[in-house]
Amino acid sequence: MSFESLPADWATWDVAQLEQSVRYHNRQYWDANAPVISDYDYDRIVEKLKRLRPDSEVLNEMGPSGAAAGEPVHHAHAMLSLDKAYDEKTLLHWATKFNGDLVMTPKVDGVACSIRYDASGRLVVAATRGSGSVGENITANVSRISDVPTRIDTDVEVEVRGEVYLPLSTFESMKGDFANPRNTAAGALKQKDPDKSARVGLRFFLYDVIGNVVDTEIDKFTLGARWGFNPVEHRLVAREQVQAGYDEYVERRDDLDFEIDGVVFKANRLDEQKRLGATAHHPRYAIAYKLQGESAQTVLRDVEWSVSRTGALTPVGLVDPVSLSGATVTRISLHNWGLVQSKKLSLNATVIAMRRGGVIPHLEHVVEPGDQMLFPPATCPSCGSIPVVDGEFIECRNRSACPAQVVGVLSHFAKVTGIEGFGQVWLETFVAAGVLMSPIDFYKLQRADLLNFDRMGETLADKLLGQVEASKAMPLAVFLQSLGIADLGKTASETLATQFNSLDRIRAISAEDLEVIPGFGQLLAERIPKGLAEQRQLIDQLITFIDIQAVENADPPDGPLIGQSFLFTGTLTQMTRSEAQSRLAELGGKAASGVSKSLTYLVVGDAGRAGSKLAKAQKLGVRVLSEADFMTLLE
Ligand SMILES: [Zn+2]
Structure with missing residues (x-):
């Protein structure tokens, strides 16, 4: 297909010209199925319009016309819920039923969503899970989510599934009476005005692809990423690692920018998934290991402010001792000043503290107000300067002159670069003495400087210097x-x-x-x-x-297949597609994502399923290899 190029003066177009052009190309693309400019050029004018007029009506008109919001959508494949486990034993028993590794992903607490694309890669319809067999049409709102491409590179119909969610950072910055991020996301998806919905800042994590020829769950994520999706974080785990993987999410739960309510494990191999099948309610090849939270009632007695490396002053509540998950709790996180205000928190209030996993418990809600108003701190507890109250955040802007911030910066640097041995107490000591004031000072440390400190022996000093030295590469x-x-x-x-x-x-x-x-x-x-x-x-x-x-x-690629690109279509019988791709990479070849003139070879596996890629390759004169030809080439 040959495309027209954009007029030479397009960069000088005003909003009206951009809108007219985008509207015209939308109709050509979506309704007439006859695009006249390349996707690249189309994206350029859309991006320009977004920059000049982010609230342009025309930006609401992407996608096929006539998709009615709220109408029922019959799912092509039932959206089943996941079976649940609450302990390692159940999980391990489940994992004995199939071969191959497991894929672990967080179970994001959002709104499950199905998005269907046609064989030319256009987004056709997006729907909620609903009853599992019938959902609700949310196409207009979903196609405005930044992580959801309205076109993908496919030549077969596919369904992408994932979770629409609201990042916690976005939720926390919202003014309003929303109960939680998930309800906010669900509300925004049902919003009648796509423009209003888009302003909420919903995001999308891909977790499944149905209908494409891949061999494993990992392949689905790779494919999804290539299409422009944001795959949910994922990794392969062996059976003996499932509990450790789960524990890791329990630990990280409060650091994630989205809420999770469990960890999902799936059989990685799709042939094994097919063999296991599904019950009427759940697929047998996947399970959700649920996170549990425990809550207890207590009374808030005082508030302390801690200083982060970025200067944010965050409130920590001191509460009457209370037992949570077997531990005695006296301190709870109050998140930020905005939360203190929105919950109208006061001293001596009766509150519910919730603990999830091993992390510090947080304030869940206020049962009964107290009798003493809370105020922002008059001074920074670390440096004594006057903090700035900016909406719901309070900040000490003393930066490099605020010891707590300097310690935070150094601690972050050491943690990321793997410099071990500089614990909180040592960092505070070195900062107070002026020996470490910036990450650069790690590299200027002298043995003699270190030995001046009490409790610093030669062994420890050498160990610290060795750590710094090792971080230089x-x-x-x-x-x-x-x-x-x-x-x-x-x-x-x-x-x-x-x-x-x-x-x-x-x-x-x-x-x-x-x-x-x-x-x-x-x-x-x-x-x-x-x-x-x-x-x-x-x-x-x-x-x-x-x-x-x-x-x-x-590294510059090397090997006998250097400069040659390969695209696979149909199913390979002698190796999986990902094995074929890694063999290619070893030999210097490249895996291509679509048929184009520059493609060297199209490798046709099961010829009956080759479809439009084969036709297109033949039209463009691309060389076609059978699987046997391809195997010979690899030898
Ligand atoms: Zn300060």
Whole structure:
């Protein structure tokens, strides 16, 4: 298919011209099925319009016309609920029933959603789970979620399933009387005005793909990511690791930006899933290991403020001792000043504290108000400066002169870079003495400086210096994360490192460069370059000590198949598709995601199912290989 290019002056178009153009191309694409410009160019004009007029009506008109919100949708495949386990024994018994590894994912507490795409990759309909066989049409609202592509690269009909959720950070920043993030998400999905729905900031985690030719759950996630989805975090675990995996989520639960109510385990191999089948209610190849919370009533007596590395002052409630999950609790998290206000919390209030897993319990709700109003702290408990109250957050802006923040920054740096031995107490001591004031000071530490401190022997001093020395060879992603820039966490750092693979290039990126990366929204795209610029001095100093390691898999490729690309269609009989792809990678070949002129080979497995890829490849003159030809090539 050949496309027209955009007019040379398109970059100077005003909002009206952009709207007219997007509307025209929508009709060509969705209704006439005859796009005249490439997806790339289409996305460029849509992005431009989004920037100039984020609330443009035209942005509501994406997707097929005529999908009526709220109408019943019959699911092509029943959306079954998951069987549940509450202990390791049940889980392990379940896991003896099949072969192969297990895939572990968090069970995100949102709204389950099915999204169907037609054989040309267009989003056709999105629906809630509903009764399991009939859901409710939510197409217009779902197609506005930033993680949901309205077109994907497929030549067969597919159904994508996942969880629509509201990030906790978004929920906490909302003013209103919503009970919890899940109810807010459910309400936003049923919102009649897609524009209002879009403003809520819903997100989507993909957890299943139905109807495509892959062999494993892991393949589904890879495929989903290639289509532009945000797959729910996932990894393979062996049977002896299931309890440890579950415990890890219990620990991390309060650090995640979404609520979870369990951990899901699935058989990774789809052939095993098929063999196990389903009962009338549950698939037999998956199980949800449920998290449990325990709550108890107590009385709030006092509030302490702790200072984070970013300067946020967060309230900690001191309560009458109460037993929760077998431990005596005297301190509970009150999240932030906004929560204290919205719950009208006062001293001597009777409250419900809830504990989930091993983490610090938090205030669940207020049973009876107390008798003494709470106020923001007059001074920062660490440095004594006057904090700034900004809406629901309170901040000490004394930064590098606030000991608690400096300790927080150093502690974050040490944790991310794997420098061990500098515990909280040592960091506080070193900061108080002025020996460590910035991460750069780790690399300037002298043995003699350390030996000046009480309780510091030669063995410990050498151990600490050895740890610092060992951190000097640092992967790029670790370096990025260690800077402590808001929004540049582990995932974003790894994505940047893989995409750009050079600190210089990353320091030169613009918000526009980032916006197009899957998983990076506009907000992240704007904040990261700004954060990097703010840390310019620290970065310049650190790189005089640190040897930043390039990303491993970005080594220049080598092998007999170098420069050749392969696309698979149909089912391979001698190896799985992912095995074939990793064999290819070893030999320097590349796996392609679609048929194009630049494709070297189309490998046809089960020829009967090759369909439109084969036709397209033949039309473009791409060489077609049988599985046997392909195997010969690998030898
Ligand atoms: Zn302070």
